[in-house]
Amino acid sequence: MLRIRFFEEEVSRLRAEGSIVGSVHLCNGQEAIYAGASAALDLSRDAVFPTYRGHGWTLACGVPPYALFAELLGRQTGVNGGRGGSAYLTAPEYGMYGENSIVGAGAPIAAGAALAATFDGSGRIALAAFGDGALNQGAVHEAMNFAAVRDLPVIFLVENNHYSELTPIASMVRGDRLFKRASAYGMPGGQVDGNDPTAVRDAVARAVERARRGQGPALIEAVTQRIVGHYIGDAQHYRPPGELETALADEPISRLLATLRETIPYAELDALTERVRDEIADASALARADPPADPSTVLEHLYA
Amino acid sequence: MPEIKNLSYAEAVNAALVRALDERAEVLLFGEDVALPGGVFGVTKGLRERFGERVFDTPISESAIIGGAVGAAMFGRRPIVEIMWADFFLVALDQVVNQAANVRYVSRGAVTAPITIRTQQGSAPGACAQHSQSLEAMFAHVPGLRVAMPATHQDAYDLLLAGVWCDDPVIVIENRTLYHTGRSPVGVNGAIQPAEGAAIRRSGTDVTLLTWGAMLHRALEAAELAAGRGIDAEVIDARWIRPLDLGAVLASVERTGRLVVAHEAHTTGGVGGEVLAAVAEAGVHLRSAPLRVGAPPVRIPAAPALAQAVIPNASAIADALVRSAAG
Ligand SMILES: Cc1ncc(C[n+]2csc(CCOP(=O)(O)OP(=O)(O)O)c2C)c(N)n1
Numbered sequence: 001m002l003r004i005r006f007f008e009e010e011v012s013r014l015r016a017e018g019s020i021v022g023s024v025h026l027c028n029g030q031e032a033i034y035a036g037a038s039a040a041l042d043l044s045r046d047a048v049f050p051t052y053r054g055h056g057w058t059l060a061c062g063v064p065p066y067a068l069f070a071e072l073l074g075r076q077t078g079v080n081g082g083r084g085g086s087a088y089l090t091a092p093e094y095g096m097y098g099e100n101s102i103v104g105a106g107a108p109i110a111a112g113a114a115l116a117a118t119f120d121g122s123g124r125i126a127l128a129a130f131g132d133g134a135l136n137q138g139a140v141h142e143a144m145n146f147a148a149v150r151d152l153p154v155i156f157l158v159e160n161n162h163y164s165e166l167t168p169i170a171s172m173v174r175g176d177r178l179f180k181r182a183s184a185y186g187m188p189g190g191q192v193d194g195n196d197p198t199a200v201r202d203a204v205a206r207a208v209e210r211a212r213r214g215q216g217p218a219l220i221e222a223v224t225q226r227i228v229g230h231y232i233g234d235a236q237h238y239r240p241p242g243e244l245e246t247a248l249a250d251e252p253i254s255r256l257l258a259t260l261r262e263t264i265p266y267a268e269l270d271a272l273t274e275r276v277r278d279e280i281a282d283a284s285a286l287a288r289a290d291p292p293a294d295p296s297t298v299l300e301h302l303y304a
Numbered sequence: 305m306p307e308i309k310n311l312s313y314a315e316a317v318n319a320a321l322v323r324a325l326d327e328r329a330e331v332l333l334f335g336e337d338v339a340l341p342g343g344v345f346g347v348t349k350g351l352r353e354r355f356g357e358r359v360f361d362t363p364i365s366e367s368a369i370i371g372g373a374v375g376a377a378m379f380g381r382r383p384i385v386e387i388m389w390a391d392f393f394l395v396a397l398d399q400v401v402n403q404a405a406n407v408r409y410v411s412r413g414a415v416t417a418p419i420t421i422r423t424q425q426g427s428a429p430g431a432c433a434q435h436s437q438s439l440e441a442m443f444a445h446v447p448g449l450r451v452a453m454p455a456t457h458q459d460a461y462d463l464l465l466a467g468v469w470c471d472d473p474v475i476v477i478e479n480r481t482l483y484h485t486g487r488s489p490v491g492v493n494g495a496i497q498p499a500e501g502a503a504i505r506r507s508g509t510d511v512t513l514l515t516w517g518a519m520l521h522r523a524l525e526a527a528e529l530a531a532g533r534g535i536d537a538e539v540i541d542a543r544w545i546r547p548l549d550l551g552a553v554l555a556s557v558e559r560t561g562r563l564v565v566a567h568e569a570h571t572t573g574g575v576g577g578e579v580l581a582a583v584a585e586a587g588v589h590l591r592s593a594p595l596r597v598g599a600p601p602v603r604i605p606a607a608p609a610l611a612q613a614v615i616p617n618a619s620a621i622a623d624a625l626v627r628s629a630a631g
Contacts, residue, residue, distance in 0.1 A: 047378075047379070080411060083409060083410045083412065084411075088406075090415060092415045093414070097415065098410075098415070100403075102398050102402050105371065105399065105402065105403060107371070108367050108399060109371045109372075109378070109399075111371065111372050112372035112373060112375020112378070113375040115332075115375065115376045116375065116377075116381045119332070119358070119381060120380060120381075124379070126375070139367040139371065139399070142365035142366075143368050145365065145368070146363055146365055146368035150360075302408070302409050302447055303448070303450075304416070
């Protein structure tokens with residue numbers, strides 16, 4: 001979680017100095033979801049299909065921060081050699097099968113990955129993660145019904161940060177319990193505190209166990225807040241006064257550190273924090289020194 | 305040597321599906337009504353009975369069908385899915401254009417989506433405006449996709465198998481006016497062809513007529529009409545709209561010095577315009593202005609009398625051949 005947070009802070013800095021260009025969506029405040037969910041998966045065989053807000057997912061799957069920085073910086077050494085960028089990262093060797101900047105579009109693809117598992121005996125689980133806003137996409141509903149009728153081992157994980165881009169989800173759907181849609185498709189659904197990594201891990205683990213037994217998909221709603229703008233540069237004028245402060249008081253990193261302080265001596269925890277900070281700084285410096293993506297390769301890998 | 309069977313176009317597709325399911329254990333076949341009902345045109349008859357769970361019916365969910373194929377293909381399956389009517393593709397274009405076509409490129413080949421999407425189009429009497437469009441140009445525009453348009457019974461078999469064996473996402477656009485219009489000898493179990501390459505269907509010296517899909521049959525008829533007027537047309541069936549076999553077109557145009565492209569789709573923004581531009585860019589000397597024959601920019605109406613006024617027929621193509629040869 002710390003790695004993700006410090007990574008995003010460094011991305012913020014790199015964006016401000018102009019080293020990273022284009023629109024970038026940070027996941028600060030939502031780290032517990034990625035850490036918790038990835039801990040419940042076996043990434044040597046399971047497959048994650050995250051949203052475009054995917055740096056946290058990518059790191060949680062184990063992609064080295066260096067390769068991720070290099071990708072965001074448009075370097076040849078990036079996870080996708082500069083072809084993916086911030087919003088379309090793909091790292092299958094880590095179980096990370098592709099962010100999607102078309103919101104909700106990963107859900108049918110995850111269902112397909114799960115479909116393959118029903119034929120190849122791999123026991124693979126596919127996890128599709130998307131926002132509360134994406135839950136209103138037709139493709140997500142098609143995928144949930146398709147997965148339910150075929151008992152596919154998919155977990156649909158909604159990261160409910162209460163905003164569809166700049167618009168509160170409360171003004172976009174009737175009712176605040178998004179997971180209830182699961183019952184319409186005949187699958188279990190439930191809500192979990194998305195700022196608590198252990199709670200997320202346990203909820204996902206239960207769904208994983210069920211799916212591995214052949215009992216089909218589940219919908220999990222992890223309730224959280226993003227404590228940054230929708231994208232870097234978003235001044236968040238739309239957020240009511242006080243909301244961000246409340247969110248900050250409950251955000252997962254300070255919660256985690258507070259919990260850890262109960263059992264780990266301050267000095268040790270500080271040293272750990274520093275180590276992660278250094279790791280991120282080194283990875284960023286290393287990536288920045290790499291050559292830009294090679295234009296002579298731009299036509300490669302289009303067809304077999 | 306391939307075995308010869310007397311098959312309808314629909315049966316040729318069915319035979320290709322049988323072979324794909326037989327020879328490649330990773331092939332899955334799914335879509336709306338394809339399994340137990342055997343397909344709304346009867347194309348997939350008997351496959352569920354023969355291949356069991358690998359052939360299954362889906363909800364009416366085009367995004368889930370294509371997205372499901374993409375995800376399954378990423379994990380070693382080789383799905384063949386059906387979109388019942390080409391028009392229905394439009395509700396799931398995201399999965400084709402943003403998803404399937406991107407997978408290999410962005411991951412630099414680490415993940416691929418070798419899917420085959422069968423669909424059918426074509427203007428048949430009584431088809432409504434949402435069931436009669438010719439959409440190949442839309443797919444041909446997208447890098448990463450391959451697009452086949454089988455016009456003959458043999459190609460209904462061969463192009464589909466070429467698509468299934470190919471490691472790229474392939475769209476095979478069949479034509480429903482051909483499905484049940486008589487049987488002809490089809491060589492089955494021959495070598496799998498590469499997913500590209502045009503075919504010369506009639507040799508000629510005066511003008512090159514490029515076409516594809518069901519329009520091939522009207523083009524051949526037009527060539528005979530033109531022959532009666534002293535013009536010897538060479539008819540080329542593009543077969544693959546992407547990648548387009550420009551080499552075959554250029555070689556023919558270099559011999560004839562004249563070019564007519566005929567298709568059922570609208571000329572505006574169509575593949576015909578693309579071919580004319582590519583030939584112009586190649587700098588081939590033409591003896592007369594190149595011509596396009598296609599549907600005018602109008603919606604496709606339901607009434608047969610109106611539809612006939614939109615879709616080019618053999619005499620319209622023959623007139624274009626005569627005009628071309630006169631220039
Ligand atoms: C199909 C589609 N429509 C619209 C957009 C533009 N868009 C980008 S992010 C976003 C909001 C997504 O909200 P949500 O799913 O709740 O995810 P969050 O940003 O909260 O993580 C929108 C509308 C898009 N990328 N894709």
